[in-house]
Amino acid sequence: MPTKLxxxxxxxxxxxxxxxxxxxxxxxxxxxxxxxxRGQFRDTVPDFAMPQIQDELRYAVRHEMFQEPARQxxxxxxxxxxxxxxxxxxxxxxxxxxVGGAGVHWNGQHWRFLPNDFRQRSHVEERYGADFxxxxxxxxxxxxxxxxxxxHFDRFEYLCGTSGVAGNLNGEITxxxxxxxxxxxRDYPNPPLERSLGTLLFDKAAREAGFHxxxxxxxxxxxxxxxxxxxxxxKCTYCGYCEWFGxxxxxxxxxxxxxxxxxxxxxxxxxxxxxxxxxxxxxRSGKRATGAxxxxxxxEEHEQPADLVILSAYATHNVHLLLLSxxxxxxxxxxxxxxxxxxYAYQMVSGVDVFVEENLNPFMGAGALGQAxxxxxxDNFDHGPHGFIGGAYVALWTTGGRPILQHQLPQGTPEWGxxxxxxxxxxxxxxxxxxxxxxxxxxxxxxxxxDPTYRDAYGDPLMRLTFDFHDNERRMSRFVTARAEEIARxxxxxxxxxxxxxxxxxxxxxxTTHNTGGAVMGDDPSTSVVNRYLQHWDVPNLFVMGACVxxxxxxxxxxxxxxxxxxxxxxAIKTRYLKNPGPLVDA
Amino acid sequence: MVPAxxxxxxxxxxxxxxxxxxxxxxxxxxxxxxDTGAGAREAGVTQFIESQLAGDFGxxxxxxxxxxxxxxxxxQGYQLPLTPAQLYSAxxxxxxxxxxxxxxxxxxxDLDAEEQDEVLRGLEAGEPELGDVDxxxxxxxLRANTVEGFxxxxxxxxxxxxxxxxxxxxxxxxxxxxRFIGRHGEPFPLPPVGILGRDGFI
Ligand SMILES: Cc1cc2nc3c(=O)[nH]c(=O)nc-3n(C[C@H](O)[C@H](O)[C@H](O)COP(=O)(O)OP(=O)(O)OC[C@H]3O[C@@H](n4cnc5c(N)ncnc54)[C@H](O)[C@@H]3O)c2cc1C
Ligand code: SF4
Numbered sequence: 001m002p003t004k005l006x007x008x009x010x011x012x013x014x015x016x017x018x019x020x021x022x023x024x025x026x027x028x029x030x031x032x033x034x035x036x037x038r039g040q041f042r043d044t045v046p047d048f049a050m051p052q053i054q055d056e057l058r059y060a061v062r063h064e065m066f067q068e069p070a071r072q073x074x075x076x077x078x079x080x081x082x083x084x085x086x087x088x089x090x091x092x093x094x095x096x097x098x099v100g101g102a103g104v105h106w107n108g109q110h111w112r113f114l115p116n117d118f119r120q121r122s123h124v125e126e127r128y129g130a131d132f133x134x135x136x137x138x139x140x141x142x143x144x145x146x147x148x149x150x151x152h153f154d155r156f157e158y159l160c161g162t163s164g165v166a167g168n169l170n171g172e173i174t175x176x177x178x179x180x181x182x183x184x185x186r187d188y189p190n191p192p193l194e195r196s197l198g199t200l201l202f203d204k205a206a207r208e209a210g211f212h213x214x215x216x217x218x219x220x221x222x223x224x225x226x227x228x229x230x231x232x233x234x235k236c237t238y239c240g241y242c243e244w245f246g247x248x249x250x251x252x253x254x255x256x257x258x259x260x261x262x263x264x265x266x267x268x269x270x271x272x273x274x275x276x277x278x279x280x281x282x283x284r285s286g287k288r289a290t291g292a293x294x295x296x297x298x299x300e301e302h303e304q305p306a307d308l309v310i311l312s313a314y315a316t317h318n319v320h321l322l323l324l325s326x327x328x329x330x331x332x333x334x335x336x337x338x339x340x341x342x343x344y345a346y347q348m349v350s351g352v353d354v355f356v357e358e359n360l361n362p363f364m365g366a367g368a369l370g371q372a373x374x375x376x377x378x379d380n381f382d383h384g385p386h387g388f389i390g391g392a393y394v395a396l397w398t399t400g401g402r403p404i405l406q407h408q409l410p411q412g413t414p415e416w417g418x419x420x421x422x423x424x425x426x427x428x429x430x431x432x433x434x435x436x437x438x439x440x441x442x443x444x445x446x447x448x449x450x451d452p453t454y455r456d457a458y459g460d461p462l463m464r465l466t467f468d469f470h471d472n473e474r475r476m477s478r479f480v481t482a483r484a485e486e487i488a489r490x491x492x493x494x495x496x497x498x499x500x501x502x503x504x505x506x507x508x509x510x511x512t513t514h515n516t517g518g519a520v521m522g523d524d525p526s527t528s529v530v531n532r533y534l535q536h537w538d539v540p541n542l543f544v545m546g547a548c549v550x551x552x553x554x555x556x557x558x559x560x561x562x563x564x565x566x567x568x569x570x571x572a573i574k575t576r577y578l579k580n581p582g583p584l585v586d587a
Numbered sequence: 588m589v590p591a592x593x594x595x596x597x598x599x600x601x602x603x604x605x606x607x608x609x610x611x612x613x614x615x616x617x618x619x620x621x622d623t624g625a626g627a628r629e630a631g632v633t634q635f636i637e638s639q640l641a642g643d644f645g646x647x648x649x650x651x652x653x654x655x656x657x658x659x660x661x662x663q664g665y666q667l668p669l670t671p672a673q674l675y676s677a678x679x680x681x682x683x684x685x686x687x688x689x690x691x692x693x694x695x696x697d698l699d700a701e702e703q704d705e706v707l708r709g710l711e712a713g714e715p716e717l718g719d720v721d722x723x724x725x726x727x728x729l730r731a732n733t734v735e736g737f738x739x740x741x742x743x744x745x746x747x748x749x750x751x752x753x754x755x756x757x758x759x760x761x762x763x764x765x766r767f768i769g770r771h772g773e774p775f776p777l778p779p780v781g782i783l784g785r786d787g788f789i
Contacts, residue, residue, distance in 0.1 A: 050762050051760055051762070051782045052782060054760030054761075054762075054782065055740060055760070055782060056738075056739060056740075057735060057739035057740065057743055061735060061739075062643075062644060062649075063649065068649045069649060069650055069651035070647075070648065070649055070650060070651055070652065073651045076662075076663060077663070078660070078662055082660065082663075083657065083659075085657060085659040085663045085666055086651045086653070087651070087663075087664060088650050088651045088652065088664065088665050088666065089647075089649070089650045089651075089664070089665060091664055194768050194769055196768065196771075197771035197772055200771070235765070237762060237763040237764060237765050238763075238764040238765065238768045239760075239761065239762055239763065239764065240764070241760065248762070249762075358771075358772050359772050359773070359774060361767070361773075361775055363757055363758065363761075363764075363775075364764040364767055364768050364775075401757060403738040403751065403752065403755060403757045404734060404735055404738045404739060407755070415711070415730060416616075416617040416618070416707070416730055416733075417616065417617070417619060417704070418619055418621045418622075418623070420618075421618055421619070421621065421623050421626070421754065422623055424754060424755050425623050425754050425755060425756075428755035428756055428757065429755070429756045453655065454651075454653065455653070503662075504660075504662050505662065506661065506662040506664075507662060507663060507664050508661070508662065508664045
């Protein structure tokens with residue numbers, strides 16, 4: 001029997017980006033808040049200190065900061081005819097573990113989704129007709145609009161000190177920013193980062209090709225910044241060890257550099273690390289969460305009661321915990337009934353490598369130092385003639401030039417031997433990559449459930465992922481990759497290589513840690529797990545954060561939108577739920 | 588998390604003499620010493636791989652190693668029941684046996700460079716069948732570890748004298764490029780430095 005501990009007002013499961021935001025919002029409101037984090041405590045000093053943090057082998061190759069598959073992983077298959085097998089070592093995505101979550105080792109590419117993205121189905125039907133949506137595609141509206149989220153996007157950017165330049169200020173299109181973005185109520189808190197030579201070459205070439213390049217929004221601070229919580233950040237030094245590492249310089253926006261100095265000092269907030277939550281507990285009615293069960297580092301089980309339970313354990317883990325706890329009806333792809341695990345989606349990435357004459361010094365950079373075009377993202381262009389839904393941004397990022405994993409070699413270069421060595425010597429300083437970062441719609445055959453065979457270190461079933469790319473995404477990707485090729489050509493490189501997305505989705509090469517869906521939000525409880533305030537339809541004192549609530553995935557990195565949704569939910573909890581605990585939307 | 592060296596005492600005793608000879612010979616073909624300069628041998632790649640295999644990586648300490656083990660699709664990734672250390676020793680034994688059978692009793696390390704390349708190309712393409720050991724998986728791992736040893740920080744035993752970084756023009760991990768980020772196209776003026784400093788090797 002687990003030992004039962006004294007109750008708290010709010011229990012946060014996991015302590016990464018979304019939990020830090022909610023922890024501060026709810027502790028500020030006077031509630032007693034407790035966060036349970038499976039990983040260790042870590043902070044800028046000593047854990048991300050120079051120079052030990054700049055160790056490509058240890059962190060990027062051997063994955064020291066990420067989830068250990070030995071403890072927990074997923075099983076994967078492309079389709080229902082296959083048997084899912086465990087992801088034995090990390091590949092396609094790198095979930096975080098430890099205080100700050102993946103927020104510690106993200107790049108800081110900080111985007112807002114487009115206004116139309118939140119009305120995905122309605123928008124497509126209105127502009128192209130319902131027949132435009134292919135058989136099997138299960139896209140839907142989010143139940144929340146861009147206009148409703150705008151103040152929350154803004155709050156998250158000001159928390160982070162995001163560096164960028166507005167493209168649409170209250171409806172006015174500006175010269176330097178992204179003309180396709182939704183209207184923003186004020187400019188970014190900080191100007192863009194300094195440009196690398198690669199981004200300038202991209203800018204010039206993209207203009208020549210007739211597109212609208214702009215400095216990509218970066219949660220790497222371009223100048224010293226004090227955020228609204230009074231936390232001070234330093235100017236980024238372009239060290240080039242952002243993503244997959246921690247920042248030693250208080251310049252990448254993370255829970256540690258933007259919230260924790262305030263939150264950890266609050267007497268009504270507490271944090272327990274090395275505590276792995278294994279179940280959310282419900283009362284007999286099944287309509288009320290009573291708390292969570294967790295296992296501490298000595299293997300002992302505890303029951304932590306709470307009035308309000310918030311899943312903030314990252315998209316995939318939130319869904320896994322709902323599955324393990326038996327909360328909600330599991331989606332069945334045969335009958336199309338059930339909502340839990342439904343509409344899993346991901347990111348469709350491809351690229352063009354360019355080999356230029358210029359010395360680009362790729363090792364000077366920052367996780368979100370990039371130049372992008374948004375001309376072919378979302379519905380920023382007429383899809384009518386193309387017959388697919390969705391889009392992608394094209395960007396040249398100068399994130400760093402870590403030699404083992406961050407080098408490009410021209411097509412046809414052998415993998416080893418003198419020719420490989422020669423090509424490394426010729427191209428390391430003089431190459432860059434244009435990335436095509438695309439949307440993935442949701443489909444009735446892409447979903448999450450529990451694996452019948454494999455178990456984690458706690459003896460619980462692993463979560464099973466069934467996923468492959470569909471024709472719609474392949475066509476989208478081919479189309480936008482061809483636009484990237486136009487830019488590459490206009491850069492007048494020595495040579496370039498087009499890396500089209502080919503073959504089935506693979507769990508092996510790293511793509512992005514942008515897993516979405518499985519516990520999606522919406523207005524209709526028969527097609528969503530949580531309502532528009534991220535409140536569980538069946539269990540009103542349970543809220544679910546993270547990208548698992550996305551009904552499908554847009555062509556951007558998710559965290560700007562994840563952060564905005566978190567602030568949006570926090571506001572609903574503070575201003576409405578606490579006054580009258582119960583469903584915020586009638587089912 | 589405190590700084591840790593993965594180069595452990597005793598690491599040098601991980602390989603048998605035959606294994607060390609194989610790795611030394613194979614990595615010297617994967618990154619040869621040639622006109623472009625120093626290769627895997629000068630970089631100390633064998634020493635790097637040996638200490639990696641003696642540590643957590645060799646033990647697959649972070650990997651999910653619970654059964655049942657089944658063959659999967661390429662998209663499902665590594666499914667062998669072997670840790671990297673086990674894969675190396677099983678594969679080396681099998682490759683040396685294969686060489687003895689086909690090259691008049693000589694093991695891999697005793698072949699000439701052309702013959703060695705031929706064997707490596709075979710492994711890369713999944714030939715020969717090495718019993719329980721998948722030759723493609725082994726080659727992939729050997730090739731990846733060789734590149735790691737050539738291009739990782741010298742404190743791990745490879746990239747000695749920064750030979751890998753010098754070849755490509757990487758100046759090592761540095762804290763502050765504020766004064767340089769705007770000097771577009773200029774060569775970076777300072778010589779490589781490692782996590783442990785300029786000598787970079789302990
Ligand atoms: C290498 C990398 C680069 C990225 N770059 C970008 C980018 O540039 N732009 C962008 O928008 N997004 C990026 N992301 C994604 C971004 O990091 C996530 O969207 C964001 O961190 C999600 O916040 P979260 O709170 O949902 O999860 P996290 O921040 O990951 O926090 C979840 C926490 O919950 C803990 N936890 C999980 N399960 C349990 C359990 N059972 N019990 C207790 N605790 C648990 C985890 O240990 C973790 O600390 C990147 C991710 C990675 C890995
Ligand atoms: S590039 Fe800038 S933000 Fe990124 S880790 Fe280095 S100093 Fe920090």
